[in-house]
Amino acid sequence: MSTAPSRVIETTIGLEIHVELATSSKMFCGCEVAFAGEPNTRTCPVCLGLPGSLPVVNERALEHTIRIARALNCDVASHSFFARKNYFYPDMPKNYQISQYERPLGAGGVLEITGDFPTRRVGITRVHLEEDTGGSLHVGGSGRIADSEYSLEDFNRAGTPLVEIVTEPDIKSADEARAFVTELRAIVEALGVSDVRMEEGSLRVDANISVRNAGETEHGAKVEVKNMNSIRSVGRALEYEEGRQRAALVSGDMPVQETRHFDEKAGTTSPMRTKEYAFDYRYFPDPDLVPFEPSDTWIASIERAMPELPVHKRSRLAEQYGLRPADIGILTTSTAIAEWFEEAASAYDGPAQKVANWIIADLFGLCNEAGIPLTECKIAPRQLAGLVRLVDSGSISGKQAKQVLGGMFATGDDAALIAEKEGLEQLSDAGELSSVVDEVIAENPDAADKVRAGQMNTVGFLVGRVMRKTKGQANPKLVTDLLTQKLAP
Amino acid sequence: MTAGSGPPSGDGLVWRTATELARLLASGELSSVELTGALIERSDAVDPGINAYLHRTDELALEAAGAADARRSRGEAASPFDGVPVAYKDIFVTRGVPTTCGSKILEGWVPPYDATVVERCHGAGLPMLGKTNLDQFAMGSSTENSGFFPSRNPWDTGRVPGGSSGGSAAAVAAGAVPWAWGTDTGGSVRQPGGLCGLVGAKPTYGRISRYGMIAFASSLDQASPLTRSVEDAAALMAIAAGHDPCDSTSIPSPAENYLDGIDGGIEGLRFGIIKEFTGEGSQPGVRARVDDAYTRLEKLGGTLQEVSMPSFQHGIPAYYLIAPAEASSNLARFDGVRYGSRVAGDTNIVTMNSMTRDEGFGAEVKRRIMIGTYALSAGFYDAYYGKAQRVRTLIIQDLRRAYESVDLIVCPTSPTTAFKLGERTDDPLAMYLSDVYTVPFNLSGNPAVSVPCGLSSDDGLPVGLQIVAKTLDEKTMFRAAYAFEKDLGFAGSPEGRPRL
Numbered sequence: 001m002s003t004a005p006s007r008v009i010e011t012t013i014g015l016e017i018h019v020e021l022a023t024s025s026k027m028f029c030g031c032e033v034a035f036a037g038e039p040n041t042r043t044c045p046v047c048l049g050l051p052g053s054l055p056v057v058n059e060r061a062l063e064h065t066i067r068i069a070r071a072l073n074c075d076v077a078s079h080s081f082f083a084r085k086n087y088f089y090p091d092m093p094k095n096y097q098i099s100q101y102e103r104p105l106g107a108g109g110v111l112e113i114t115g116d117f118p119t120r121r122v123g124i125t126r127v128h129l130e131e132d133t134g135g136s137l138h139v140g141g142s143g144r145i146a147d148s149e150y151s152l153e154d155f156n157r158a159g160t161p162l163v164e165i166v167t168e169p170d171i172k173s174a175d176e177a178r179a180f181v182t183e184l185r186a187i188v189e190a191l192g193v194s195d196v197r198m199e200e201g202s203l204r205v206d207a208n209i210s211v212r213n214a215g216e217t218e219h220g221a222k223v224e225v226k227n228m229n230s231i232r233s234v235g236r237a238l239e240y241e242e243g244r245q246r247a248a249l250v251s252g253d254m255p256v257q258e259t260r261h262f263d264e265k266a267g268t269t270s271p272m273r274t275k276e277y278a279f280d281y282r283y284f285p286d287p288d289l290v291p292f293e294p295s296d297t298w299i300a301s302i303e304r305a306m307p308e309l310p311v312h313k314r315s316r317l318a319e320q321y322g323l324r325p326a327d328i329g330i331l332t333t334s335t336a337i338a339e340w341f342e343e344a345a346s347a348y349d350g351p352a353q354k355v356a357n358w359i360i361a362d363l364f365g366l367c368n369e370a371g372i373p374l375t376e377c378k379i380a381p382r383q384l385a386g387l388v389r390l391v392d393s394g395s396i397s398g399k400q401a402k403q404v405l406g407g408m409f410a411t412g413d414d415a416a417l418i419a420e421k422e423g424l425e426q427l428s429d430a431g432e433l434s435s436v437v438d439e440v441i442a443e444n445p446d447a448a449d450k451v452r453a454g455q456m457n458t459v460g461f462l463v464g465r466v467m468r469k470t471k472g473q474a475n476p477k478l479v480t481d482l483l484t485q486k487l488a489p
Numbered sequence: 490m491t492a493g494s495g496p497p498s499g500d501g502l503v504w505r506t507a508t509e510l511a512r513l514l515a516s517g518e519l520s521s522v523e524l525t526g527a528l529i530e531r532s533d534a535v536d537p538g539i540n541a542y543l544h545r546t547d548e549l550a551l552e553a554a555g556a557a558d559a560r561r562s563r564g565e566a567a568s569p570f571d572g573v574p575v576a577y578k579d580i581f582v583t584r585g586v587p588t589t590c591g592s593k594i595l596e597g598w599v600p601p602y603d604a605t606v607v608e609r610c611h612g613a614g615l616p617m618l619g620k621t622n623l624d625q626f627a628m629g630s631s632t633e634n635s636g637f638f639p640s641r642n643p644w645d646t647g648r649v650p651g652g653s654s655g656g657s658a659a660a661v662a663a664g665a666v667p668w669a670w671g672t673d674t675g676g677s678v679r680q681p682g683g684l685c686g687l688v689g690a691k692p693t694y695g696r697i698s699r700y701g702m703i704a705f706a707s708s709l710d711q712a713s714p715l716t717r718s719v720e721d722a723a724a725l726m727a728i729a730a731g732h733d734p735c736d737s738t739s740i741p742s743p744a745e746n747y748l749d750g751i752d753g754g755i756e757g758l759r760f761g762i763i764k765e766f767t768g769e770g771s772q773p774g775v776r777a778r779v780d781d782a783y784t785r786l787e788k789l790g791g792t793l794q795e796v797s798m799p800s801f802q803h804g805i806p807a808y809y810l811i812a813p814a815e816a817s818s819n820l821a822r823f824d825g826v827r828y829g830s831r832v833a834g835d836t837n838i839v840t841m842n843s844m845t846r847d848e849g850f851g852a853e854v855k856r857r858i859m860i861g862t863y864a865l866s867a868g869f870y871d872a873y874y875g876k877a878q879r880v881r882t883l884i885i886q887d888l889r890r891a892y893e894s895v896d897l898i899v900c901p902t903s904p905t906t907a908f909k910l911g912e913r914t915d916d917p918l919a920m921y922l923s924d925v926y927t928v929p930f931n932l933s934g935n936p937a938v939s940v941p942c943g944l945s946s947d948d949g950l951p952v953g954l955q956i957v958a959k960t961l962d963e964k965t966m967f968r969a970a971y972a973f974e975k976d977l978g979f980a981g982s983p984e985g986r987p988r989l
Contacts, residue, residue, distance in 0.1 A: 045601065048827065049822050049827075050582075050600065050601070050828070051582060051588070051590065051600070051828075052581075052582040052602075052604055052701040052704070053602075054699060054700050054737065056734065056736075056737050057737065086818050086821060086865070088824065088842060090824075090826045093822065094821065095821035095822050095824055096821055145837075146837065151838070153827075282817075282862065282866060284870070284874060287815055288704075288707050288737060288738065289737050290738060
């Protein structure tokens with residue numbers, strides 16, 4: 001992007017993140033919480049907002065919210081209540097959303113993020129609990145409500161517990177935003193309170209982004225970016241938007257306050273609506289619900305039951321296994337991956353870094369190709385450890401091991417069994433190899449002479465010949481040793 | 490059914506209290522099918538003149554009556570009242586039976602579930618005779634705001650039965666049903682009770698589940714019985730009262746048996762008379778009857794003393810901010826999208842919502858939605874809704890202080906007797922003032938009952954005495970009302986029944 005070198009432009013980003021809680025039932029009724037399904041099959045008078053129905057709070061959702069709040073270092077309100085947020089939209093059964101306004105469950109938190117930028121402390125303004133809306137399918141027109149021919153409503157999702165997390169505008173780049181969402185997702189996943197699947201909408205991210213000349217005290221016009229459906233999209237959308245706003249600032253065509261929609265395919269943002277007026281949601285305490293006061297003992301018991309958070313896991317993995325920091329970051333993006341690694345590492349008695357290397361360099365690739373998460377692949381962690389041991393023992397070469405891994409991935413069989421089946425066991429018998437080495441020396445007298453004359457780089461050529469004769473099964477280290485012995489000057 | 494002893498004839502039957510009918514059913518002198526048949530006949534005869542019902546469920550009632558008789562014959566009565574029919578204000582949702590809340594906007598809607606009150610009454614074996622008329626969404630004091638037609642007072646069909654539970658009151662007063670359910674948000678059961686010569690009893694807020702009661706003002710609404718005797722009111726309330734896990738505002742403790750000790754008398758009870766209720770704006774005939782009532786309470790062994798409630802003067806303004814504010818949000822769901830009527834514009838969702846609400850809601854409903862929306866708006870919230878909530882706190886404090894020196898508070902139910910149809914429809918403020926004596930006790934949540942105290946000498950129409958108890962002290966309230974009713978001898982006498 002072209003910014004005048006004399007100008008320093010700052011980017012300011014704040015995030016608003018929604019997390020759907022994976023409770024067994026909805027926020028205010030007994031309907032099941034699940035993704036998709038036949039429309040309007042998981043509904044009842046309460047989540048349909050039928051006249052006369054009343055909400056009853058799901059305590060487990062309160063507990064999950066307190067977990068998130070504490071994991072983000074928020075204070076938990078000692079007195080809290082639900083409020084109604086009033087606005088009309090056809091996918092909202094009551095035309096108000098039960099949410100929180102004053103006294104959110106959590107407030108005043110902070111989350112530290114690291115990456116290729118100075119460590120950043122991002123303030124957490126609030127963590128509150130609300131109910132999700134249903135979903136609309138706008139048929140005809142552009143696919144948005146304004147010009148569609150008609151809309152279909154599905155209330156399966158209506159009433160799903162939803163936690164809203166709002167950050168302070170402390171994030172300074174798209175990179176940091178991406179790192180924040182990655183870390184938050186890892187935390188929520190570790191807490192076991194949500195599926196955190198962005199593509200299914202159980203984790204949703206909206207961003208407010210603005211730019212200004214360094215030194216200015218007022219923020220620039222705030223642009224809200226929506227429709228970022230993966231962590232990658234968060235980075236792409238904000239990078240694009242940052243560039244667009246910087247260019248606008250430089251050209252003097254100042255950005256305006258608006259909501260923009262990220263187009264996944266084009267990688268660009270486009271205006272959705274300009275906020276001509278602020279909505280007045282007429283919040284007031286919901287008279288159908290009673291205020292609640294989370295007791296200190298309850299909060300303490302929730303804290304005691306909290307699993308290890310990613311930040312703690314990272315320092316433990318570094319200390320316990322001596323892994324490279326970058327690899328720790330990769331292995332702790334999800335609890336399941338970290339658990340998988342730890343299980344494999346514990347089944348292996350050598351340096352755990354070797355196991356990590358196999359996971360990161362090879363196994364992830366296979367999983368990506370197959371489009372499955374690590375935990376769903378057929379290889380058990382102890383089987384990967386077995387593969388590494390097989391290489392260590394010299395039974396197979398590193399190159400062969402990759403082939404064996406492919407077989408394990410396809411069948412779920414142990415490494416040794418596959419190596420045997422595919423005839424991949426390395427020839428490590430010096431006696432057996434000796435005759436092959438002799439043959440190769442006899443067939444390549446010129447090369448042999450060169451080695452005898454001290455041209456050691458020719459050894460490699462002869463090793464290659466031996467490997468070819470043994471169809472790659474010879475242990476190359478042993479072959480080299482034999483050749484240098486036999487051709488010693 | 491015994492032949493020899495001669496069961497009460499259909500005509501006498503319809504004036505019996507539910508308690509008397511239950512005795513006849515228990516003794517086998519009467520069957521529920523017979524009783525239900527008589528009430529259907531009575532409804533056919535009188536309802537065209539009073540328009541109490543929005544929807545009658547004769548067949549369902551007869552079917553339920555048959556089942557009740559079968560239970561009784563097996564000695565398995567579901568409750569002492571098994572087989573005594575009841576009617577519901579059309580604000581209670583009823584599974585498979587149309588429920589309109591008195592509004593065109595819900596026309597055609599058939600709820601898939603029963604309100605908790607309905608469920609508990611079904612459980613007690615009460616056959617449902619029908620759904621009664623009301624001011625749309627319970628907003629009104631005369632039933633003239635019904636989206637369909639006004640009901641009429643059986644004492645004088647040129648007058649209103651009160652409201653919003655006017656249909657239930659008219660039906661009970663006319664002998665069409667022994668007892669009925671209404672709801673009381675600002676006096677909507679006590680006022681029609683007073684105006685129709687009936688007992689109207691509002692429990693402590695949270696004592697009866699609101700689940701399935703279409704919300705007008707959630708923090709004020711309470712299901713309340715309309716009956717011909719204090720005993721019946723206590724009995725019907727007891728059937729529905731008690732904790733309901735479906736209503737978060739439902740009081741967790743189990744309900745008491747309100748009939749227990751109801752005949753204990755009032756010797757030694759201290760009655761508070763509110764200094765600020767000077768009687769200004771009240772009809773002389775009403776004041777005279779209420780003063781007589783106070784004297785009677787003293788005669789029965791009670792003592793009277795003045796209590797001061799300075800906050801009560803703000804009751805009506807506070808009520809008319811809180812109730813509309815909650816209503817503006819509660820009624821947002823009526824938008825034509827999911828149920829009820831829809832007026833489809835040819836343009837877009839906003840037009841459809843607006844046109845549906847414009848045609849479906851009556852003028853009073855729209856007025857209150859506007860007031861409530863305004864009261865909750867940014868910049869006005871503190872001055873209106875916030876301040877009204879502070880008044881509410883003051884009212885609760887005033888009452889708590891008063892109850893340190895008295896056991897019950899007494900005052901008129903309504904400043905006037907039943908007014909003429911159309912008399913106040915153009916003057917919403919005059920209509921709102923009908924509730925001046927009842928509203929404070931919705932704001933505070935105290936239990937309160939209106940019990941007949943005779944006829945006004947001005948116009949020969951019934952006057953109600955209101956008796957208000959401490960929170961959850963329904964038993965003392967009923968005990969006092971029972972003693973007063975017995976001593977007065979109005980209820981159950983020819984004088985206590987309209988010549989319809």
